[in-house]
Amino acid sequence: MRILMLSWEFPPVMTGGLGMACYGMTKALLSMGIEVDLIIPTNEEVYFPLRKPEDADLMPVVFTDPLKKKKFGKKINIHSLVEGAKYLDMAYFTTGRRTFKEIWREEILEGIKNTTSLEFLFDILSKDGPFFPEVRNYTAKAVNIAKQLNYDLIHAHDWLTYPAASLIKTLSDKPWISHIHSTEFDRAGGAGDSRIHNIEYMGMHLCDKIIAVSGYTSNIIMEKYMADRNKIKIVHNAFVVEEAGKPKKRIFKEPTVAFIGRITLQKGPDYFLKVARKVLQKEKKVRFIMAGKGDMERGIIHHSASMGMGTKFLFSGYLSRQELESILSAADIFVMPSVSEPFGIAPLEAMSYGTVAIISKQSGVAEIIENAYKVDFWDIDRIVSIILDLIKNPEKLKQMSQSSVEEVTKIQWKEAARKIFDVYSECLKN
Amino acid sequence: MLHIVFYFQVHQPFRLRRYRLTEIGNLGNYFDEELNKNIINKISEKCYxxxxxxxxxxxxxxxxxxxxSFSITGTLIEQLRQYRPDVLDSFRALAKSGGVEFLGETYHHSLSSLFDEDEFLEQVRMHSQLMEDQFGVKPTTFRNTExxxxxxxxxxxxxxxxxxxILTEGADKILKWRSPLYAYKTYTKKHLLLLKYYRLSDDIAFRFSDKGWVEHPLNVGKFVDWIMNLPMIENTGKKLYLNLFMDYETFGEHQWSDTGIFEFMKHLPEHILKKKFVCFNWPCETEDSLNYEPEALSIPDPISWADTERDLSAWLSNSMQWNSMKTFYKLLDEIKARGRTDLLDAARKLSTSDLYYYMCTKYFQDGDVHKYFSPYSTPEDAYIYFMHVLTDMEKKLEEQTWP
Structure with missing residues (x-):
């Protein structure tokens, strides 16, 4: 069985949990003997033929345009390819005086008989805005590559790849699985971008099966996108623990509480700040760390400084993967006050470092974890009392830390991959 | 008689490294030695x-x-001693020439006058001692940071x-109808006050090479005409003081050599000294030349020479600046209270006003100036890394006992 996998992230190219999830499930699928052709946003027309589990790390590459291959030789740097893709814009489509519309008509729609239903997709993609130029680029490229490949079904992750998946399905008539890692409702914390909703809606309705990363997300898919209940299968993400329960390396001798993630509305950084202030009013010997970047960072920095917490509330600024791990190791308590989190892999990572997690009930990960405190993201007083209780009872903290490590080691991609395989089989049966 | 009083501020801070959160407690060096060395070398060649x-x-x-007259900070002298002893020698040669007055200020170019009186007095004493050691002079004129x-x-x-x-800014809000050309006294009449004539000072310091300025290019003839046409008509025989105060880095650094700034300065004295009733003076000579009882000025709210506001907003206008400043002075107090003299030197380097200036979030024209001087891409970055350094120092204070 060979899968055409369309994703926006894959290590080392990633900004969030999507890349980690794709990596984990792909590696597990490869161990089951399933073959994967992966297309991610790259500057050049390349795909990654993954056949063995180790390929998920080695990332063998194939150039579909042989002329380009000469330029790069056999070894290419994935980083530079994908970095380049970020900055590509309409220019890609206007070289040689050809517009996006002409390319759309002459290349993308080549071989598609009934194109009228795809006109609306063209209208949406022609507009500008964050991600749209990159999605246009990805779509054109993925369609061209897919025309040259043989596969049994299409597995597409999140809305950025749905325009490509819809066109590829129309061309190849292969089954299409939409994997939902997050929706515009989660990211925007409200209505969001209507064009993205349209694409998500299309992706959920035109596809053959939907995989949701949690029951929480499945509910959003049914309620907000009115997707067919029978099409949805819930497959919780897992987490690859490299070495669980390493001894903690403290930065501070005081209890340390960390927020780690994008500093955006979705992640609830403002709730974390309010929690910190209330805790510090009752207990001076605590350090709070907010690690990450995001559009709310500036506001939160200014707000925190105005609260006069001195050096008790610190920011990481830009941080490397290694620094992130150091902070996870240094923290005693991890808080994820997400307003809406389809899954949320960060708490699992924190737990693997023996860091006790306090997580939002409005998250998918809350459905599969026992040894974590589950709270409403807005319930500041409850989060404060949990933190104060753990600080005052170091034995309890230690016990909780140990059981966190034990639990997280048991969460394996193997099981998730088995469920995904079931979805594949079901698709191919029909 | 019009006395032209030139005072140049000669200062460089110890710039901080991007001290990572994960480095806290690692006993790392707070200062960006590479950057500081490069800047000292560059400014030495281009300006000093x-x-x-x-x-x-x-x-x-x-x-x-x-x-x-010069006001040279301790933080610069230390860096010159370390990186450019030849430049320090050339300042010593100037001291020996007998043409320069050295002014007193805080050793670390700090805002301690606003937050910690004892620290302020201590830093001024440290600076006076430094001037005596380095140049063999005892300052009698004081100018506070900025x-x-x-x-x-x-x-x-x-x-x-x-x-x-004492020297300060001739800000409109304190002078109102008065002229900055007169000498004034402090509200207790204990000190004379000389006020910066900001228009002519800034014509040299900021506008000299500004091609959008209607008077560009500025030449010596034009500048001396302006001086001679100053409203001296009201002068009833009283001595006037034209106080031209600016950063020394104006010469060759803020205004590059190819703008003609050195040529301008080279020819200014001959044009001035040709005129009757105009001469150059040091601030310390004011009292001897005075031929009237100066008016006392009461200035309750702090003024400065920075930005268009001429107030403290360059260092103290947002929450980041207040939180870092208050946290710093609290820490400094604690260091002194515990007698941790081993931490005092590094701590005092954190009192330098520039480090708080980098956190300023004011926009428009002044924002550009702030950006020009800052080694960070955003004011928030400046804050984040400064706070990491403070935290590290707090940790050292708590974890070790001295000696």
Whole structure:
């Protein structure tokens, strides 16, 4: 069985949990003997033929345009390819005086008989805005590559790849699985971008099966996108623990509480700040760390400084993967006050470092974890009392830390991959 | 008679490294030695050496009639000692020439006058001692960091009896209808006040190479005409003081050599000294030349020479600046209280005003100036890394006992 996998992230190219999830499930699928052709946003027309589990790390590459291959030789740097893709814009489509519309008509729609239903997709993609130029680029490229490949079904992750998946399905008539890692409702914390909703809606309705990363997300898919209940299968993400329960390396001798993630509305950084202030009013010997970047960072920095917490509330600024791990190791308590989190892999990572997690009930990960405190993201007083209780009872903290490590080691991609395989089989049966 | 008083501020801070959160407690170095060294080298070549040579020539050429004054900070002297002893020697040569007055200020170019009176007095004493050690002079004129001044600062300076004169900004809001050309007194009449004539000072310091300025290019003839046409008509025989105060880095650094700034300075004295009733003076000579009883000015709210507001907003206008400043002075207190002299030197380097200036979030024209001077891409970055350094120091304070 060979899968055409369309994703926006894959290590080392990633900004969030999507890349980690794709990596984990792909590696597990490869161990089951399933073959994967992966297309991610790259500057050049390349795909990654993954056949063995180790390929998920080695990332063998194939150039579909042989002329380009000469330029790069056999070894290419994935980083530079994908970095380049970020900055590509309409220019890609206007070289040689050809517009996006002409390319759309002459290349993308080549071989598609009934194109009228795809006109609306063209209208949406022609507009500008964050991600749209990159999605246009990805779509054109993925369609061209897919025309040259043989596969049994299409597995597409999140809305950025749905325009490509819809066109590829129309061309190849292969089954299409939409994997939902997050929706515009989660990211925007409200209505969001209507064009993205349209694409998500299309992706959920035109596809053959939907995989949701949690029951929480499945509910959003049914309620907000009115997707067919029978099409949805819930497959919780897992987490690859490299070495669980390493001894903690403290930065501070005081209890340390960390927020780690994008500093955006979705992640609830403002709730974390309010929690910190209330805790510090009752207990001076605590350090709070907010690690990450995001559009709310500036506001939160200014707000925190105005609260006069001195050096008790610190920011990481830009941080490397290694620094992130150091902070996870240094923290005693991890808080994820997400307003809406389809899954949320960060708490699992924190737990693997023996860091006790306090997580939002409005998250998918809350459905599969026992040894974590589950709270409403807005319930500041409850989060404060949990933190104060753990600080005052170091034995309890230690016990909780140990059981966190034990639990997280048991969460394996193997099981998730088995469920995904079931979805594949079901698709191919029909 | 019009006395032209030149005062140049010569200062460089110890810039901080991007001290990572994960480095806290690692006993790392707080300061960006590479960057500081590069900047000191660059400014030495572009400004300090050529400007010192020029001034030395002028002082010798005009045989004691061309005079200037310098305020050199301790943080610069330390860096010159470390990276450019040749530049320090050239300042010493200027001191020996007899054409330069050295002014007193806080050793670390700090805002301690606003937050910690004892620390302020201590830093001023440290600076005076440094001037004596380096140049063999005892300053008698005081200028506070960035010309920050109010009544309270004159009270503080009264505790240091060697100072007779204070320099500050000729801000419109304190002068109102008055002219900055007169000498004034502090509200207690204990000190003389000389006020910066900001229009002519800034014509040299900021506008000299500004091609959008209607008077560009500025030449010596035009500048001397402006001086001669100053409203001296109202002068009823009273001595006037044209106080031209600016950063020394104006010469060759803020205004590059190819703008003609050195040529301008080279020819200014001969044009001035040709005129009757105009001469160069040091601030310390004011009292002897005075022929009237100056008016006392009461200035309750602090003024400074920075930005269009001429107030403290460059260092203290947002929450990041307040939180970092208050946290710093609390820490400094604690370090002193515990007698941790081992931490005092590094801590005092964190009192330098520039580090708080980098956190300023004011926009428009002044924002550009702030950006020009800042080694960080955003004010928030400046804050984040400064707080990491403070945290590290707090940790050292708590974890070790001294000795």
């Amino acid at each position: 050496l050529p400007a010192n040579n020029l001034l030395l020539d002028l002082i010798e050429k005009y045989d004691g009639t061309f005079k200037v 010309l920050i001044y109010n009544n309270k600062i004159s009270d503080l300076v009264s505790e240091l009896p060697q100072f007779k004169i």
